[in-house]
Amino acid sequence: MADSVQVAASPPQKKKKRRARLFDPKRLKKNWELYVLIIPTFLSFLVFSYIPMYGVLIAFKDYVPVLGIWDSPWVGFKYFQQFFSSYYFWDLIRNTIGIQVYGLVVGFPLPIILALALNEMKDGFWKKFSQTVTYAPNFISVVVMGGMIIAFLDPSTGIINHVIQALGIKPIAFMSDPKWFKTVYVLSGVWQGTGWGSVIYLAALAGVDPALHEAAIVDGASRIQRIWHINLPAIVPTMVILLIMNVGSLFSMGYEKILLLQNPLNLSSSNVIATFVYKQGLLDGQYSYAAAVGLFNSAINAILLIIVNKIAQKVSDTSLW
The missing domain is CATH 1.10.3720.10 (MetI-like)
Structure with a gap:
């Protein structure tokens, strides 16, 4: 019975080990040059794609440029x-x-x-x-x-x-x-x-x-x-x-x-x-x-x-x- 429990519990343990290897600090330090190359692309997506998504709020507001996005009144749909x-x-x-x-x-x-x-x-x-x-x-x-x-x-x-x-x-x-x-x-x-x-x-x-x-x-x-x-x-x-x-x-x-x-x-x-x-x-x-x-x-x-x-x-x- 104990053996069966150990066998059933082994797959999750393997998954945890694999996840730990993916986020291993030593591995990140070893391949730091590759992550540096990713930074410009990551920043471009962040600045031009994700941060502007904040402006989607004006679709649910009566947007007044003087008041700004957050202070404009909500109008829902x-x-x-x-x-x-x-x-x-x-x-x-x-x-x-x-x-x-x-x-x-x-x-x-x-x-x-x-x-x-x-x-x-x-x-x-x-x-x-x-x-x-x-x-x-x-x-x-x-x-x-x-x-x-x-x-x-x-x-x-x-x-x-x-x-x-x-x-x-x-x-x-x-x-x-x-x-x-x-x-x-x-x-x-x-x-x-x-x-x-x-x-x-x-x-x-x-x-x-x-x-x-x-x-x-x-x-x-x-x-x-x-x-x-x-x-x-x-x-x-x-x-x-x-x-x-x-x-x-x-x-x-x-x-x-x-x-x-x-x-x-x-x-x-x-x-x-x-x-x-x-x-x-x-x-x-x-x-x-x-x-x-x-x-x-x-x-x-x-x-x-x-x-x-x-x-x-x-x-x-x-x-x-």
């Missing part, structure tokens, strides 16, 4: 209720989800396809040229990109409409038609980010054992078969992680590019949560209202991230945690 009951609530949700899902469906597979294609090219001029051409758009600033889109799609002087007219089709007012806004926004983003997005998949493909391809060639496998059965399974974990992160940030989209492309004619399709928060907070000075909408946006992203991660755990062996 007043601004959340105001946002949920507003007539533009569902329009903002619909536009945000529409653009992001459109971008995810179109933009997620393309870096994978490009990475697989580049991986099959032999090292040389054409491979370097292809990589340069596909990577270069990522380094164009948002402001320049917005100007290029407006200039290229101009109904009278834009190069795209010149090509359309050459095909015998009437010019299309892309930037003033709400039906075209999502397509213009998503496709321009795909063109700009596909090359850079393929880099991480190329890094994953670099870890594939060449012996697998050699064995497959000996067995008579074609190139398509080797891509499907060797390369693609090798990047599946990377695909799952990136998919989780993309779905988890479904409601997070930058407002800069949308603001540059936005005008009164396409507002019904281009007004999203990010631009709404910017206008309410910085332009109209409704800080508490903008903070409440932003907090709602972040909460939805967190919930989506947890749900998708749980699904990934059940479907595959890969997940964020």
Whole structure:
């Protein structure tokens, strides 16, 4: 009986020993250089991510800059209720989800396809040229990109409409038609980010054992078969992680590019949560209202991230945690 008690008690003792080893002062002293290297990253997260979270309080207060955050009166969920009951609530949700899902469906597979294609090219001029051409758009600033889109799609002087007219089709007012806004926004983003997005998949493909391809060639496998059965399974974990992160940030989209492309004619399709928060907070000075909408946006992203991660755990062996 005593032996069984000792055996049952042994696992917790082992856990305690392992925890003690993890926080061993001698070990910390021995690897102090590594912890010093972590300090700048730790401080950046602390200063720019965690300390500003104190400002979330203004979402539950009637914030007055003169009184400060703490002395401003509490209003509870007043601004959340105001946002949920507003007539533009569902329009903002619909536009945000529409653009992001459109971008995810179109933009997620393309870096994978490009990475697989580049991986099959032999090292040389054409491979370097292809990589340069596909990577270069990522380094164009948002402001320049917005100007290029407006200039290229101009109904009278834009190069795209010149090509359309050459095909015998009437010019299309892309930037003033709400039906075209999502397509213009998503496709321009795909063109700009596909090359850079393929880099991480190329890094994953670099870890594939060449012996697998050699064995497959000996067995008579074609190139398509080797891509499907060797390369693609090798990047599946990377695909799952990136998919989780993309779905988890479904409601997070930058407002800069949308603001540059936005005008009164396409507002019904281009007004999203990010631009709404910017206008309410910085332009109209409704800080508490903008903070409440932003907090709602972040909460939805967190919930989506947890749900998708749980699904990934059940479907595959890969997940964020």
